[in-house]
Amino acid sequence: MKKIIFFSLLYALTAFSALAQDSTQTIPKLQVSVLTCASGEDIYTVWGHTAVRVIDSLNGTDIVFNYGTFDFNEPNFLAKFIKGSLLYFVSANRFNDFIAEYKFEKREVLEQVLKLSTSEKIKWYEALKVNMIDSNRYYLYNFITDNCTTRIKDGLFKNTAFQPVGINVPSFRAEVVNAPYENGLPWIGLGIDVLLGAYSDQKPSDFQAAFLPALFHQQIANTRRLVTNNNVLVEATQKNNSSPTPFYTLLALLLIYLFAAKWNSLAMQKLAKVLDITFLLLFSIGGTLMAYMSLISKHTACYENYNLMWMHPLYLIALVFYFVRNEAIGKIGMVFFAAVVALIITSHWLPQHFSKEVGVLIGIALLLNYRLIEKGRSNPLFKKD
Numbered sequence: 001m002k003k004i005i006f007f008s009l010l011y012a013l014t015a016f017s018a019l020a021q022d023s024t025q026t027i028p029k030l031q032v033s034v035l036t037c038a039s040g041e042d043i044y045t046v047w048g049h050t051a052v053r054v055i056d057s058l059n060g061t062d063i064v065f066n067y068g069t070f071d072f073n074e075p076n077f078l079a080k081f082i083k084g085s086l087l088y089f090v091s092a093n094r095f096n097d098f099i100a101e102y103k104f105e106k107r108e109v110l111e112q113v114l115k116l117s118t119s120e121k122i123k124w125y126e127a128l129k130v131n132m133i134d135s136n137r138y139y140l141y142n143f144i145t146d147n148c149t150t151r152i153k154d155g156l157f158k159n160t161a162f163q164p165v166g167i168n169v170p171s172f173r174a175e176v177v178n179a180p181y182e183n184g185l186p187w188i189g190l191g192i193d194v195l196l197g198a199y200s201d202q203k204p205s206d207f208q209a210a211f212l213p214a215l216f217h218q219q220i221a222n223t224r225r226l227v228t229n230n231n232v233l234v235e236a237t238q239k240n241n242s243s244p245t246p247f248y249t250l251l252a253l254l255l256i257y258l259f260a261a262k263w264n265s266l267a268m269q270k271l272a273k274v275l276d277i278t279f280l281l282l283f284s285i286g287g288t289l290m291a292y293m294s295l296i297s298k299h300t301a302c303y304e305n306y307n308l309m310w311m312h313p314l315y316l317i318a319l320v321f322y323f324v325r326n327e328a329i330g331k332i333g334m335v336f337f338a339a340v341v342a343l344i345i346t347s348h349w350l351p352q353h354f355s356k357e358v359g360v361l362i363g364i365a366l367l368l369n370y371r372l373i374e375k376g377r378s379n380p381l382f383k384k385d
Contacts, residue, residue, distance in 0.1 A: 068148030084298030330376015
């Protein structure tokens, strides 16, 4: 009887040991890391890129998940991008293919290997694979609240026990606008600055702050016991990002405009009229785009844009009346001039930041509207006996 019990226990122990060994062999052996990629030469790469790398040594795979994928061949691509209805999607690439592109473009790639528990790695890996299924892959891109960086940031903090730490980000605008300036595209930075509304001047919370690749890299680095190893996968290359600031160019243009407007020579009067028409046209086009982005599009960062008080689609009306001998041009100029003055007076209390470059543009708008008033006064139909 004792022998039967002994051999039964021995058999059960052996079977359990074999089962445990088999279970251990099927548990994925994962390494998860965040890749932070430097900016490139194309406009859409100015802010850099974030991806997540998962090495599964049990199955011999090394995959990079990338939430910044979009299709240039999408019908009405530009219209959808401006409206904010362009679908981005997550893609999965072999690591060697992914890194080869950045080596070719000579863009720095930094790797932060994360110290996660086995269960946390598996949970996040499974969530990434679920994101790859059919319609789960797609999402509406928003460049401050839902992008290639925030998707990975959300995945990290939703699937692990770590919590985001605070980093010093004064506003969404500051980080979005500074990147083009720092990467040799200051005029792009100025255009974005003009299009962004008061919504982008909010100070982000600790969770929202890491909405761009460099910021997320910093947040991960500041989170205690989260990073086990830092690797430089592609070395940084020296870039010549020096470019003249738009401020001095715009200031010179304002002074030329002012000089032409006040000088009585025929040549200066013709130059002043050319500048009138040029600014009316540019402010009409820019104002139409700004109104669309602020009032119609899904780009929340462009909402509540007070720049509409000095640049707006109504300049189209002024452009038409500029060529008509009618005193209405002066009245239109008075309304526009009053709006710009009201903006200047109240700007200190408005929830929107106006850079010095935008300040010069406001000065140009002020002079343009004054010129419209003067044109109405000089019109023979405006004068009465």
